[in-house]
Amino acid sequence: MEQMYDNMRKAVSSYDSSRTSESALVGGEGAKMQRARENNALICGDFIGLVMEIAIKLGESNACMRRIVAAPTAGSCGVVPAVLLAMEKKRKDTKEQIIRALYVAAGIGGVIANRAFIAGAAGGCQAEIGTASAMAAGAAVFLEGGTADAMASAAALALKNLMGLVCDPVAGLVEVPCVKRNAMGAVNALICADEALSGIYSKIPPDQVIDAMRAVGKSMPDDLKETGTGGIAATPRGIEISEKLGSFS
Amino acid sequence: MNILDIIGPVMVGPSSSHTAGAVRIGLAAKKLLGEEVRRADIFFHGSFFATGRGHGTDRAVVAGLLGFMVEDERIPESFSYAKKMGLEFSIKGIDLGDDAHANTVKMNICGESGRRLEIIASSIGGGRIWIDEIDGLTVNVGGEYPTLIVHNLDEPGHVAEVASILAGNSLNIAAMQLYRMGRGGEAVMVLECDHRIPEEVIRRLENLGGVRKVTYLNMDTGHETEEEHVQFVGGDNHGYKGKKMGFLADRTGG
Numbered sequence: 057m058e059q060m061y062d063n064m065r066k067a068v069s070s071y072d073s074s075r076t077s078e079s080a081l082v083g084g085e086g087a088k089m090q091r092a093r094e095n096n097a098l099i100c101g102d103f104i105g106l107v108m109e110i111a112i113k114l115g116e117s118n119a120c121m122r123r124i125v126a127a128p129t130a131g132s133c134g135v136v137p138a139v140l141l142a143m144e145k146k147r148k149d150t151k152e153q154i155i156r157a158l159y160v161a162a163g164i165g166g167v168i169a170n171r172a173f174i175a176g177a178a179g180g181c182q183a184e185i186g187t188a189s190a191m192a193a194g195a196a197v198f199l200e201g202g203t204a205d206a207m208a209s210a211a212a213l214a215l216k217n218l219m220g221l222v223c224d225p226v227a228g229l230v231e232v233p234c235v236k237r238n239a240m241g242a243v244n245a246l247i248c249a250d251e252a253l254s255g256i257y258s259k260i261p262p263d264q265v266i267d268a269m270r271a272v273g274k275s276m277p278d279d280l281k282e283t284g285t286g287g288i289a290a291t292p293r294g295i296e297i298s299e300k301l302g303s304f305s
Numbered sequence: 306m307n308i309l310d311i312i313g314p315v316m317v318g319p320s321s322s323h324t325a326g327a328v329r330i331g332l333a334a335k336k337l338l339g340e341e342v343r344r345a346d347i348f349f350h351g352s353f354f355a356t357g358r359g360h361g362t363d364r365a366v367v368a369g370l371l372g373f374m375v376e377d378e379r380i381p382e383s384f385s386y387a388k389k390m391g392l393e394f395s396i397k398g399i400d401l402g403d404d405a406h407a408n409t410v411k412m413n414i415c416g417e418s419g420r421r422l423e424i425i426a427s428s429i430g431g432g433r434i435w436i437d438e439i440d441g442l443t444v445n446v447g448g449e450y451p452t453l454i455v456h457n458l459d460e461p462g463h464v465a466e467v468a469s470i471l472a473g474n475s476l477n478i479a480a481m482q483l484y485r486m487g488r489g490g491e492a493v494m495v496l497e498c499d500h501r502i503p504e505e506v507i508r509r510l511e512n513l514g515g516v517r518k519v520t521y522l523n524m525d526t527g528h529e530t531e532e533e534h535v536q537f538v539g540g541d542n543h544g545y546k547g548k549k550m551g552f553l554a555d556r557t558g559g
Contacts, residue, residue: 057308063315063376077319079359118318121361121381128311129431130321136312158312165311174311175430177322191311228356230319284356304349304358304396 057155057162060125064114064137067124071113075120079301082231083120086113100243103146107246108239111138115235128165128174128187131230134238135188136161139196139245149199160198161191164211171263172270176223177282179273181234185241186218186269192245193252202253210245210252212262215269217244222280224287227298233288314432316375322408323353323360326428328380329524330410331369333436333448334424337520340416342370342392348399351407353428363396366410370394375432401425406435422520439520442493443484448524450479450497455510456518459485459492463515467494470513474506491517501525 076083089112092098093105100108114134118124127136136158144154168174168187176184190211197207218241226232252258258265279286288294316325335342347366349357357363361381368383371390379386387394401409406427415421425438436446439454446452457463464483471478477499485492502521511519 057312060309060312060315077359078361121317121319121324121364123315123317123376123378125313125315126321126325126432127313130316130318130325133318159308162308162311166308169311175322177430227359228352229359231359283352301359304354304363304398 057158058151060127061151061155061158063123063125064127064141067114067117067122067133068110068137068141070122071117072120072122075117075122077116077119077229077231078121079227079229079231079297081119081226081229081297082116082235084116085235086116089113103142104243104246106142106145107138107242109138110141111135111238111242112235114138115238119229119231119235127161128169128191129176129184131176131234132184132188132238132241134235135185135241135245136192136195138238138242139192140199143196143199147199153199157195157198160207161195164194164207165191167263168215168266168269171266173273175282176225179270180276180281181221181223181237182215182218182269183273184223185237186215186221188238189214189218189241189245189248192242193248196245196249197252200249200253202249205257206252208262209257210248212258212260212265213248213251213256214245215262215265216258216260217248219265219269220272222276222287223282224280224289225282225284226289226294227301228282228284228289229301232294232297310431314375316432317378317380320360321432322428322430323357323362324365324380325375325432326408326430326434327353327357327360327362327365327410328369328373328375328377329432329434329448330424330426330428331366332372332374333369333426333434333522333524334412334414334422335370335372336522336524337424337439337454338414338416338420338422339520340418340420341390342414343417344415345370345392345394346413347394347396348411349396350399350401350405350409350411353408353410354398366412367392367394370414405437409437436522439493442486442491444493444495445482446495446497446522448522450499451501451523451525452521453494453496453498453502453507453510454520454522455494455496455516457492457494457513458515458517459487459489460515463492463513464494466513467496467510467516470506470509471496471498474503476500476502476506
């Protein structure tokens, strides 16, 4: 797990704003967020700004074929590190603490993977960014010293907020809207962690929330499960982009 | 499922199925061939064909054929490495039918000694792969265990001989499958084992009468330690064991 942590840090520090993805839809936006944050220009302030910045940088790096850590998937690789590395900086946590938090995150993700699914192709974005957000929420509560119940509750709240979110990547690529959904999933995790730490618990038990997510994912039509044929991908602009890219033929 | 399948793997993006899985398929093909690959004709089916270019699936498969691992940052530039390392390749589309998984590739590869291999494999989600066919025969192997694939004549006794050689070397068989083209024709034994198979055992199997070819697949990278090997039990969405026959309906992408 230490290797995973080291590679997450390396992926953030080696971010290269000059790289663009093969489709040229993605690139350079993490640097824009960093600039805005450093100029104190963000409504959300420095801490949330850093969370969004890390999430976008990692989502972009993934799209640009750079090295990342899947957590739980490559498409959602920005969520967990964004929350944990920003908290580490703010709270001055030790590496050991963050690694323990990664185990908490992995445990939550493992339960969801076993009970439902974690891939957009299987259950929509709610399964992918939703799971990453639930993992990050629980891990954030852990770092703040919350109880196990609070961690599970934060995870449930995160999954509930993203219930029903479809997987609709333009041209089938992990780029639009995936990169920015990483930022959303990370900030959602913090909202839910703060709720749980304030004693605002999920009224529905975590296992039942996961089961509901599974049921929603099962009932989603295929064009909303990573096929690039529904949702944002099916907009006129989305179709135009897809046609321009073409395949191998 | 392993806890480092949730946080991890460390990989080059953008997609665990279309990139990391594609690298592992290339790598599996190279390992099955057992030597450096010199020529590869690659045919993409379904989603691999439709979205492979944007996902770098083409560069990923070639990277695997060169022996690169999923976290290797040379993957995006694998085409130029192929040129440097003497691997020629072609990439085309193919329709393998409705029963084939959406992320499937067929490859005909040829090694430095002239040895050939035909493989059909799928990327089934989270970077995990499934080998559907080798040299025209069904195999159904996930590559999670060290796997022996023995091609032999369909005659009595070969299964017992192979099993007894493994037993004599204290190698436990986790799962075993048998296939044949027709009675008395060519048959294939697929043996997934709990331990790595030593080189000399493979040589002994190759020298058995009636055995035509032995291929060995070990995808183990040696990264995992016992301590990290925490298994989640009870779920059925990601396990291979015990659901081989029904996997087609429930395979997931990612």
